[in-house]
Amino acid sequence: MIFTIANHEFRSMLRDRRFLLAAALLSLLFVLSLLGAYQYHVSLQNQHAHATQTARQQWETQKDKNPHSAAHYGTYAFKPVSPLTFFDRGLDAYTGNTLFLEAHKMNEAQHRTVADRHDFARLGNLTPAFVLSILFPLFIIVLGFGTVAGEREEGNLRLLMAQGLRPRDLFLGKSIGLWYAVLLLAVPFFALGAVGLFLPGARAEDWSRYLLTGLVYLLYLGCFVHLTLLISAWARGRNVALVASLGVWIFICLIVPKAAVNLARWQHPTPSWQSYRDGIEEDLEKGVDGHDPSDAYTEKLEKETLKQYGVDSVQHLPFNWWGFMMQKGEEHETFVFQKNKDKLLGIYDRQQKIHEAASVLSPYLLTNIASQRLAATDVATYFHFLAAAERYRIQLVGELNGDLTKNFKYDDWDTKRGKAFFASNARFDYQPLAFSEVQKNVGSALLMLALWWLASGLLGLWAFRHLKVLG
């Protein structure tokens, strides 16, 4: 019986011009989004490869200089492009693209793409993820809003129920019928979206990420299938069902995400530029200043070092005191910057908790969180990159200060290092977050989404059990 209803439902949809029109429009937009994504991805990858190569070349061919001056000259690290950016750009445009790595400072990543764009750029970007998360639910609503309300208006519902049809079978039948239509488009969409996995740079584990992304979106679309049926069962007529379904879509996709952001900001405000800076300045003053020998902490370090090596002057140390002091300063500065960065991350985490709490009202938020995480375009991946870049900065500056400490005499600022030395310095080789780590992070969002799917389904079933056959 269930499949009879499902087949009937599906056939009715196929005969409806609304289905053809909506499916054609959605497919067109999806194909356009793929074309846009391809261009964006390829251009970004080329830019990244070119910039990385140029930055390394600049480092290696810099003017001959003292190693610590080279540490001040610094180098750039560029945010890598994840293969699944093709599918979901996530926060890509909202996080800095470049990071300047230099001695004494953990800089903020600079140049968000969105800052170079017109205000309109923030009103919508046609990406495959956008089509699936914003437009596809509308397709489901357009197909399904009259599923029960229409049957009731036409008097068919009374006939169906009078024949002894169980509400559960009706719900499952209608739901499966709607799923046929959803899968008819969603499956080819996912197949086409996999193009990104054949582009250079894609790894075997990206297939697992993509398959999991597919599961996330299917659960999400499933929530809308249930909600549409629930509203259609509850509403007196088609008009009310349509308006109410659209209202729910607006609430889930537009209102809750924005409201969650405002609540999160209000509850856990991010620090102002000056507060953040003051925190760092204050902490920096509590440790060795690598450039100021008269600083109290540096004087203390000097006394301790002299005592440890049993000499009376820094000139008699078995290493270059300046290099040693700068490295100690660097270690303190790194500790301070990391401490403040961790505080900031703590704030983000608390904000994220509010976003996740708001997802009780919006599966869109959950889908967004999971999809971005799997596409490696989320905050966690971005911070993973920043942390890797910071480790590299410490390594590079350590190498340079180490050379100054071990191979230079005290007060020798004239000896310079050249191309051969700079070419031997460590390279930045970013290894993205392992899939096992991503799985752990996605797990909770996926579980919540599954609960949403289940709860909306149970509610739908409940609404069908209490169905009013007359309007």
Added chain:
Amino acid sequence: MFSIFIQQEFRQMTRSPLAALLFLFLALCLGFGIWNGRQAVATRQTAIAKLLDKQQTDLLTGKSIADSVAQGLKKTPAQWWRSPLNPVAVGGIWRGGRTLAVEPAPLALLATGSSDLAGEAQHVNIVRIAQRSSSDFENPVNLLFGSFDVAFVVAFLLPLFVIALTFRLVSGEREQGTLALLLSQPQPVRRLFTLKMLARFALLGGLVLLLLLPMLLASGVSTEQAGVWQFVGLMLLYALFWFLFALAINLLGKNSQFNALACVGGWLLFAVVVPSLANLLAERLHPLPSRADYLNEMRDLEKTVEAKRAELVDQLYRDHPQMPRKAEGQEKTWSEEYREEMAVMDFEQGLRREVEARHDRAVERQADFLQSFAAWSPLLAAHEQMTELAGTSRRALQASQTQVRAEQSKWAAFFREKIDKGQDLTVADYHAIEQFPAQIRAAAQNSSSGWLWLLAQCAVAAGVVFWIGRHSRSSLAIS
């Protein structure tokens, strides 16, 4: 006649639980939007106050040291690069400089625009301008979803309220069996339903005014502020477009379900599809230049500058024969060192500006292209004009950048003179420094392109209503 319609519509609305629910929701959305706007402006003002407090404290410390040195109570600090008497240290190359806060415009609470990405201040020094932006530390997720502000409520939600109020304007009459009665009136159909639509428009407009104005007053925005009435006017014009749009769909004579789908389809087209397609085309036709390449290009300039250094220094002393030049190997004072450095930096800044200008031109090409899409979507036209009025549009923020550049030139000129002469700063100089502005205001823009497009779109919608209305008596009767 119109007053009868108003009374009838008012009675209908007061008796409709759906209308009451919609109005309540609209009131909540507007209230939440204003509250969020107030929070954002207050946060920005606090951030500015912190910046300026720190600047004032540093300034007073410097002034006090200058005074003590002048009175012989203290010696000039030994490390000149940290000395509050040194023009290089205070005017700023590596440290020092002046913070110019960009104070939010009076209506900034109504539209966030690009203000959450822009800095609350600019820091100028002798050679460059840098942003002081709390958005550097903002959670990117917050930036992605954007703020729930009044502009969002007006641009995205208000049309949906209008649609919910009007999609059954004609079809509802038919479905209730009252259409035949209406058509039998000695009035043209177009006039009848236009009056009905205008009555609903007047009621919604009046209600929005009743809600918004007290909220604005409570938020400290005076109604004497010119922009307030422009904002209200814009909102009403935008609502009028959607009423006309819904009326045109209604006059096609289809059922309520079709009307609702068509109206929402229109909303989707203007609110989602046009902006998305505009972005897609902008990326394709006017791609943004690579920022990574821009940075590498900037870095390559350093080699050009280094190669030219000797020549630039020679030129400096040829142009200023009064400046004594030390022989190679002789120790230089900070002034001698930095006036040479400045000559090199001037050249470097010139090259940097060329790269920047090239980059900015490409960025502007894309922005202009995107802006032209306001012609194709009333939502974009209204959004653009709202952010202009709030002083938070890209253009408004760029206008403040022009003021900052002018102030940077004055600041640099003041300190360059001191550096060239090798003079320490005095208490009198500190008085002069205090006269430099510490704040500029993000100005609302007088651009009227959003208005013009919206007016044109309303005119087109009215024309369509007129055209359909001329043929609608028969289509309504037939259906």
